[in-house]
Amino acid sequence: MDNRFFEKPILNSPYEYPARHWELNDQGHPTQKIIEKRRSARFITPIPKPKKRKPKGAARQQNIVFDEGRKLSTQDQQYDPTPIINDLRRQVNLWRSIPNPKDWKVTPETARLLRHWRHHRFSHIRPFFCQVEAVETAIWLTEVAPKSGKSNKGFLDHLADANNDANPALSRLALKLAMGAGKTTVMAMLIAWQTINKVRRPNSRIFTRGFLVVAPGLTIRDRLRVLQPNDPDSYYQSRELVPGDMLADLERAKIVITNYHAFRHRERMALSKGGRSLLQGRGDSLNTLETEGQMLQRVMPDLMGMKNIMAINDEAHHCYREKPGDDGETSLKGDEKKEAQKNNEAARLWISGLEAVSRKIGINWVMDLSATPFFLRGSGYAEGTLFPWTMSDFSLMDAIESGIVKLPRVPVADNIPGGDMPRFRNLWEHIRTRMPKKGRGKAKTLDPLSLPVELQTALEALYGHYRKTFEIWEKDGIRVPPCFIVVCNNTSTSKLVYDYIAGFHRKNGDGTPTLENGRLELFRNFDGHGNPLARPNTLLIDSEQLETGDALDKNFRNMAADEIERFRYEMRQRGEHQKAEHIADQDLLREVMNTVGKEGRLGESVRCVVSVSMLTEGWDANTVTHVLGVRAFGTQLLCEQVIGRALRRQSYDLNEEGLFNAEYADVLGIPFDFTAKPVISPPQPPRETIQVRAVRPERDGLEIRFPRVRGYRVELPGLNSMPTPFSN
Known part of the structure; x- marks a missing residue:
C-alpha cells in the first residue's frame, strides 16, 4: 500500500508561504497525490455531522446560522466560512508582496516590526509563517483596510455583522491556528505591535498598552506568564520578537493574565447559613456578592485607570453567547446534557466578564486564538459551527505539511x-x-x-x-x-x-x-x-x-x-x-x-x-x-x-x-x-535538543551585563572653547 503521506508528510518550509499540499478525499484521507499550490481554507475533520432535531408543532423551523456575516442561512447549520477567509488571505498576500514599506499603509513602528519578523536573523526559532500571517491579518484589518476605500470595506462589514448578531457588545476577531503552532508567540507579537505603537503615538485610538489575557484554566494561565515583559523567560527578549531598541517601550505595557473563573462574583463576607438567616430576618434576601466594579477591581486592578484595552482569549472556543431563543440542551441526555450545561455555564461566565470590562473600561478588540474556534455542544448552534468572526485559518493539515507539528x-x-x-x-x-x-x-x-x-x-x-x-x-x-x-x-x-x-x-x-x-x-x-x-x-x-x-x-x-x-x-x-x-x-x-x-x-x-x-x-x-x-x-x-x-x-x-x-x-x-x-510505525529517534540557559542563582555573580543603548547624542565644542587663529 502506498503510504507516502505517512512516510514523508512534510512538503513546505515552516518559514515560507505554503506552496504545496496533499490532496484529500471526501473522507479527509490522503490520496497520496501532491497539489502544487497552497491548500484553500476548508474544514476537513473538526466539524461533525449535526444531529437531527425534531421540530415542535407550528414553531417548526430549521436551525439558523450566519452566512458570511451578511445574511442568515437555513442549510442545517452548515455555515461555510471558506469564501471570506480565502478572500482575505489573498488580500493579505498581495499586501505582503508590496516591496516598498512606505506603501504598506501602516505606521513606521508597525513596518519596523513586520520587517523584523519576516527578515531578522534569529539566533534560535524564528516566527513561523503561520504566526506572522495571523498577526498580519490583525494588522491589515486594523491599519490597512480602513484606508483602502470601498474595495476592502466588505471584510470590515463582515466582522461588524458577525459581531452584531453574536456579540453585540464586543468586537471580536478570531485567528485559527493549529494546535502546536504557537499561539502564545502570536499573543506576544500582538501585544508588542499594539504597545510600541501606543507608546510612540499616545493619542491614537486604534492602539493600546493595556491587555487582559483570559485563559480557561490554571495550567494555561501559568504558561502565559512569558507574555509579561519582566518574566525571566519573556518571549520578547528570549525569542527576539522585538528589536533591541524597542524593548524599553514594552515595559510600559499593562498586562493582566487571568482565568475566566475570576469573573465570578465572590462573597464580600463569609456568613454561615444561620448567620445569614439571622441578619436577613424577615426582610429581603441579603446581597453579599461583589458588584461588577468590585469584581473588576479584584481581577484587573492595573487596568482600571485605562480606556479601550485589548482582550486576548486563549482557547477562545470556550467563550460565546448562546444562540438566542434556542435551547441547545433540550435534545441531549445523560452525560451529553451535563457536558453541554458545563460548557454553557463556562461560556456564559467568560463572555459576561468581557462584557462587564467593555462597559466599565472599553475594549477595542477581543482577539480570539484557538485551534478549534467552533461553537460547542448545547450552544444552540450545531456543534462544530465555526465562529463567523474567524478571519484567518492555518489548519492542522497545513501545520503537518509544514512540519510544525507531529x-x-x-x-x-x-x-x-x-x-x-x-x-x-x-x-x-x-x-x-x-x-x-x-x-x-x-x-x-x-x-x-x-x-x-x-x-x-x-x-x-x-x-x-x-x-x-x-x-x-x-x-x-x-x-x-x-x-x-x-x-x-x-x-x-x-x-x-x-x-x-x-x-x-x-x-x-x-x-x-x-x-x-x-x-x-x-x-x-x-x-x-x-x-x-x-x-x-x-x-x-x-x-x-x-x-x-x-x-x-x-x-x-x-x-x-x-x-x-x-x-x-x-x-x-x-x-x-x-x-x-x-x-x-x-x-x-x-x-x-x-x-x-x-x-x-x-x-x-x-x-x-x-x-x-x-x-x-x-x-x-x-x-x-x-x-x-x-x-x-x-x-x-x-x-x-x-x-x-x-x-x-x-x-x-x-x-x-x-x-x-x-x-x-x-x-x-x-x-x-x-x-x-x-x-x-517503527520508533524513531528525534534530534537531540540542547537547551542553553543561565545557571541560576548560584552563578549570578558571574553574569556579564551590557548597557542597553537607547540613543546617541553628539555634542560639538562651544565657540568660546575653540582656538582662535588670530589671537595673541
Whole structure:
C-alpha cells in the first residue's frame, strides 16, 4: 500500500508561504497525490455531522446560522466560512508582496516590526509563517483596510455583522491556528505591535498598552506568564520578537493574565447559613456578592485607570453567547446534557466578564486564538459551527505539511494484532459498560487489576511500542524520556489506570498492605524492594489528586532540591515573593506537570501522565510520543483537542532540504480521521535538543551585563572653547 503521506508528510518550509499540499478525499484521507499550490481554507475533520432535531408543532423551523456575516442561512447549520477567509488571505498576500514599506499603509513602528519578523536573523526559532500571517491579518484589518476605500470595506462589514448578531457588545476577531503552532508567540507579537505603537503615538485610538489575557484554566494561565515583559523567560527578549531598541517601550505595557473563573462574583463576607438567616430576618434576601466594579477591581486592578484595552482569549472556543431563543440542551441526555450545561455555564461566565470590562473600561478588540474556534455542544448552534468572526485559518493539515507539528498515526507493531486495530481505535465503545460511571469520590472500591481485558491489551500494546522508543532515545543520549499520556473519562477510571500502571498497595484482611507493583515496568513508582520512588515515573493529574496534596512522595523535596530552588528563584523574579517562601505541594505538582520533558526542571524524569481533563488544553510538553484515550469521543473536535497534547515537536532544526524532519505521535483509543488506517510505525529517534540557559542563582555573580543603548547624542565644542587663529 502506498503510504507516502505517512512516510514523508512534510512538503513546505515552516518559514515560507505554503506552496504545496496533499490532496484529500471526501473522507479527509490522503490520496497520496501532491497539489502544487497552497491548500484553500476548508474544514476537513473538526466539524461533525449535526444531529437531527425534531421540530415542535407550528414553531417548526430549521436551525439558523450566519452566512458570511451578511445574511442568515437555513442549510442545517452548515455555515461555510471558506469564501471570506480565502478572500482575505489573498488580500493579505498581495499586501505582503508590496516591496516598498512606505506603501504598506501602516505606521513606521508597525513596518519596523513586520520587517523584523519576516527578515531578522534569529539566533534560535524564528516566527513561523503561520504566526506572522495571523498577526498580519490583525494588522491589515486594523491599519490597512480602513484606508483602502470601498474595495476592502466588505471584510470590515463582515466582522461588524458577525459581531452584531453574536456579540453585540464586543468586537471580536478570531485567528485559527493549529494546535502546536504557537499561539502564545502570536499573543506576544500582538501585544508588542499594539504597545510600541501606543507608546510612540499616545493619542491614537486604534492602539493600546493595556491587555487582559483570559485563559480557561490554571495550567494555561501559568504558561502565559512569558507574555509579561519582566518574566525571566519573556518571549520578547528570549525569542527576539522585538528589536533591541524597542524593548524599553514594552515595559510600559499593562498586562493582566487571568482565568475566566475570576469573573465570578465572590462573597464580600463569609456568613454561615444561620448567620445569614439571622441578619436577613424577615426582610429581603441579603446581597453579599461583589458588584461588577468590585469584581473588576479584584481581577484587573492595573487596568482600571485605562480606556479601550485589548482582550486576548486563549482557547477562545470556550467563550460565546448562546444562540438566542434556542435551547441547545433540550435534545441531549445523560452525560451529553451535563457536558453541554458545563460548557454553557463556562461560556456564559467568560463572555459576561468581557462584557462587564467593555462597559466599565472599553475594549477595542477581543482577539480570539484557538485551534478549534467552533461553537460547542448545547450552544444552540450545531456543534462544530465555526465562529463567523474567524478571519484567518492555518489548519492542522497545513501545520503537518509544514512540519510544525507531529503527525498522529495508529501504530502497527509486533505486539499489536492487526485484526484488533478497529477495536483499539474505538476502544471506549468496547469497554464503556464495564468502566466506572462516577468519580472516585462517589464510586465504590474497585480493583485496578480487573480492568477490561481490551483496555489491558491496549495498554500493553501501546506500552510495547513506547518501550522501543524509550530504548532508542536512551541509546542516542537524549537526556529526557519520551512521555506516554492516558486521557480518562472520570477520576475513578484515572485512579484505576494509574494504579495498574504505577503500582498500589492492596489491603489484606488483617489490615496490612501488600504491594501490587505496576504492570508496566518503565512506569512503576516503586523500586524492586517495594520502596516508593522519590521522583515518580508516572503522574496522576486530576482535580481530586491536586486537592489531596499527597501526590508527591515525602522525599521528593530532598531529591529535587536544586529544581525546586530554581522554581523558587523564578517565582521571586515574577514578584511572587510570599508564595516562593512557602511552596505548597499542589504548586510543586502543577510545576512538575508544566515542566514534563524539560531538562533541569521538576518534571524532567516523568515518563507517563494519567489525567481526566486537565491535559486537554494548555499543556505544552514536547516529548509526548504516545496517547491512549479511555473515554468517549463524540466529535472530531474533541479528538483533535486531545491529540493536540501530543503534537508539539521536540526538535526545530532544519534538515539539508530546509525542512523539518517528520515526528510522529502514536495514538490508540481515539477515532481521529487522520489515524483511520493503521500504518507500520517503527520508533524513531528525534534530534537531540540542547537547551542553553543561565545557571541560576548560584552563578549570578558571574553574569556579564551590557548597557542597553537607547540613543546617541553628539555634542560639538562651544565657540568660546575653540582656538582662535588670530589671537595673541
